[in-house]
Amino acid sequence: MSAARHRARALLRATALLAAMGALLVPAASAGAPARAGLAAPAQSCPVAPDPAALPSAAKLREMNSYVAGLGVRPTGYRSQNLYIKWILSQLKTVPRAQVSQERFTINRWKSSSSELQLKVGETSTTIPVAAPVPYAQATRSAGVSAPLVEIPDEEPITAANAAGRIVLRPAPAGSVPNYDFFLPVVSWFVYDPKNTIDPTQSFFGDFINYNARVADLRNAAAAGAKGVLFVKDLPRSQLPNHYEPYEGTPWKVPAVYLGADEGQQISDAIASGAPVSARLVLHASYRSVETPTIRAAIAGQSAQRIVVDSHTDGTNAVEDNGPVAMVAMARYLAALPDACRPRSVEFVFPTAHFYQRLVDSQRRYGGAGVIATQLDREYGEGRVSSVLTLEHLGAIDYEQMPRSDGGPGVELMSNGLRAIQFIAITPSPPLVAAVTSVVQSYDMERTILLQGADAPASTVPSHCNFGGEGTPYNVHLLPTIGEISAPQSLYDPSFGLEGIDFDVMHAELLGFTELVNRLGTMSQAEIAGEIPLEREQRAAGGAPCPPEN
Template identity: 45%
Template sequence: MGLPLLAVAAGLALPATALADECSLLTDGGSFATNAQLLDYAEQLEEFGPRPTGSAAHTEYIDWLEDEISAVPGITTSELSYEIDRWDSGTTSLTVGSTSLPVAGAVPFTAATPSGGARAEYVYLPSGTNITAANSAGKIVVRDLPWNNAPYLLFYPPLLGWSVYDPGLTINMLGSDSTEILAQAGVDAAAARTAGAAAVLMVSQLPHSQIAGTYAPYEGLPIGVPAAFLGVDEGTALKAAIARGGATGTFVSEVRWTPARTRTVLATLRGGSDRKIVVTSHTDGMNPVWDNGPLSILAQARYLASLPIECRPKTIQFAFTTAHLYQHLTGPDRREGGAGQYAAQLDREYDEGRVAAVIVLEHLGARRYDAVGRGGSLPGKQLVADRSLNELLLLPVTDSNAMRSLVRARIEARDVRRTAMVKGLSAADLATVPHHCSFGGEGTPYVQHLLPTISPIAAPKMLFTPQFGVEALDIDLMRRATLAFTDVVLGLGPMSQSDIAGDFTFMRDQRARGARTCV
C-alpha cells in the first residue's frame, strides 16, 4: 500500500540541501527522554487534574510547560493571549419523586437551572423522535446518547487510506469500531431550548463511574438550556419511573460564566533558515491521553536543541495552543479554537516563505479500551482496557508523496504499530481546496489553511472524561511514537519546500484564483 519505503539508512534519498557530515536524520534514542522521564511528565500532567479552557488547572499547566521549555538552551518564547468567558459547573442533583439519582455532570456550556432547580415532569423521547414544543415544552427531556460505527475499511486504500502498518494483523478490515456520540448532547439541548423544554438529561450506555465529569461538546457558546449526563444505571431507573407514568422531580445544575484569560505559548528554536517546521499540540483536556502532545514536544525540544545548528536547516517552533475546549474562541461565526487562530497566522507567514510544515501531536500511546457488556443483569456497557493492543492511530498527511513516504518510513522503523496513514478524515470533495476538509482533530485548522500537515490522532472511548489516568497510556509506545515524529522533524529539515508541499502548491494557487475552500 502506498509508495515503496525510502532507504532510511541512506538519509531517505530525498531532495535536500547539504547537511554537515556529523548530522543524522535519525534520532539517537540513547540521548532521548527515557520511558521513566515521559512517565514522570504524564504523572505531573495527571496531578493538574481536568483542564477546561481558562481554568486554574489549565493556567497552571500552561505555566508549567512554559517554565519547562524556557529552560531548554536556545529556546525563546512568546505568546498569543485571548479573553474568554469561562464556563464552570457547580452542584448538580436530580430527584425522581422522593428518590435521588447521581448526576454525572452538566453538559458543557449549558445554562443553570432556576434557583431551587427545575421542577417538572420527565418525558423520555427515544432516538429518532424529534424534540418539539408539543412533546417537550415545560418538561425535562430524557434522551439516549447514540453510538456510531466506523468501518475499518475506510482507513485502507483506495478509500481514505494511504498505507496501514499492522504487522500483527490485529485490524479486521471488515470490522468496525463504535464510539458514543457525545456531540448529540449539544444537538438535543439546542432542540430542547427551541421547544421550550425545562432541561435535558442525556443517558450514556456507560456507568457513572466511567463518565463522571465528561467534557463534550465544547463549542464555547452558551447553549441556553440546563442539561446533564447520566450514567446507564441512573438513566435506566429514570426511564423505568417514566414508563410507570407521571414521573416528576427536580433537576439542579449550578453553572457560572467568569471573564478569564487564556494563552498560546510559542517556543522557537532557531535553525539555519527562517523557514520553520511547527510542532504543536493543545493544552486543555480532561486526562493524560487527551492532551499529552505537549509532553512529547518537551522531549523533542530538549533533543533537537542539543544538536548543532548545522543539523537544523530549518527553524523549529513549538506551539502549545489553547482553546481546544472552547472552539468559538473569537465569537459565534467561526469555529477554530486557538489552533485556528494560529493556523491563520501561519497561513500568512507561509506566503512570506517562513513556514515549511506543521506536525500536530495528540493521543500518542493511547491504550485500547473496548466497550463490553457489564455482565449479570447490569444494563449497558463498561470500558475495559485491552492490554495487548493500543488504540488505532489515524495519521492524516497532506498531499505530498515525499512527506508521506518519510512519515511511513519512520513509523515502521520505530514500530509504531496499528497506524493507518490516511489522506484525510472526511469524504473527498475535488471541487474544494483542500480536497479533505477534516483531519479529525487539532490538525484540521492547519490543513484547512492549506499548510502541509502531519496530524496523528487516536479516538479512545475514554478520551473525554477525567476518570482515566496514566494507566490509559502505553508509555513505551508513546516514546516510540515521539521518536518517530522527531525523526520526521529531522527528515523535513533538508527536504525541499516543493517536496514538502506537494499538491498544496497548486491548491494554494487555486485558492488565490478564487477556488472554494473549507474556511
C-alpha cells in the same frame, strides 16, 4: 470532486505507496547529501534518527505524565490548565536559546459548582446521582426547574412537538463507523497493521463520532422550549465523573447533565410504568472573564523558514493531551544539536482553547489552533512556514465496550491490551507520505492508518476538510500538515488516568516523530508541499471552502 480530480488523487495515492515502499529499501538521506532548494546542507555528523539516550525513557515519560494526570480535567481557563501551562513554561526554560512568547485571549469561562436531580414517580421522590454537567449548559435558579419527563430516542429529532415544557431523557451512545471505511482508497494512504488486529468487518466506536449529534440536541432542545436535557451514557457512572463534551465554548440555552446507564435505566423504567413522572433539575454554574494563553517556543535553524509542531494544553485526562510532554522533550533535543543540524527553524506551539472552540468568532470553530493556522496561512505565502506537525494522545491504549462485570445495564470500557489505533492525516504529497510511512514502520507503530482525511472527499478546497483533530485547521488553511491523533473511547472521561497510556508506545512515538522533524528539515519545500500550491491556486480562483463543522 470532479472525475479528473478523483483520477489524479488515485494516481497520487498509488505513487505515494510506491514511494513509501521504496523508502524502506533505500537508507535515509546521508548527512552529506546535496542541499535542497535554498537549505544549507546538514553537517556530516547530523543525526536523522535520534539517539534514544538523548530523549526521555519510557520511565521518565511516565514521571512527566504523572504531573498531567494529577491535574485531572483541564477545561480552558481553569486553574488546572493554568498549572499545566506553567509546567510547560518551566520545562521550556531548560531549552537553550528557545525564544518563548505568549498570546493571551480573554474568554467568558463557565464553571459549575453543583448539580442535583430529583425523580418524582406518583408521590414518591428519589434523588438520582448526576455523572457530570454538560459544559456551558444553562444554569437554573436555586430551586431548579421542574417539568414532566419525556424519553426521546437518539434517532428521533428533538422538536417543540415532543419536548416543549418537558425535561428530555436522551440516550447519548458512542458513535461508530465501520473499520472498512478506513481502508477505502479515497480515505487512506496506507495502513500499517502487521498483526492484522484491525478487523474490517468490525466497527470503530467513540463519543467524538456523535459529538455533533450532542451539539444538535442542545440547540434543538433550546429551540423547542425544553426545560432540560438528561443525556444518558451507556457506561456506569463510575467511569463518567466530569465527562466533558461538547467543548464549543458556546453558552447552551438549556440546562443539561449526563447520567450513567443505571440512572438512565431507572428513569426510563419510571416513564414506561405509566405513572405520572416528573423531574426537578438543579444546575448551579457561573461565568467569569479570564485570560488564557497560547505558548510558542522558537528554536532558530539555518533557515528562518520553520517547521511548526503543535499540541493543545486543555484536556480531560492523562492522555488528552500529553502531546506537550513529548514536545518539551523534542525541543530540548533539537536545541542541543549543532546549529548546522537544524536546516530549518522549529517552532513549538502549545495552543489554548481546544476546549473553547469558538475562541475568536462565535460562528467559527478551531479554537487556539485556528488562530495559529490563520497566521501561518499568511506566512506560508511569504515562504516563512514549511510544514505543520500536530501530536495528540500519545501512547493511548485501546478500550472496548464490554458487558458489565456487575451485570448492570449498558457496557463498561475495558482495555483490550492493544495500543489505540493511531491516525495520521497527511496533506497530498507522495514524499511526505513516504517519510511518515518510513517512520511508522521503522519504529513499529502498529495499528497506524495514514489518512487522506477523516472524512469523504468533497468538491471543496481542500477536498478533505476533517483531519480528525488538532490538524484540521492547518489543513483547512492549506498548509502542508501531518496530523497525528489516537482516539480511545476513554477520551472524554477524566476517570482514566495513567493506566490509559502505554509508555513504551509513547517512547517509540517520541523517537519516531523526532526523527520525522529531522527529516522535514532536509526535504525540499516542493517535496513537502505536494498539491498545496495547486490547492492555493484553486482557492484564489474562488474554489469552495470547507463548510462549518457544526
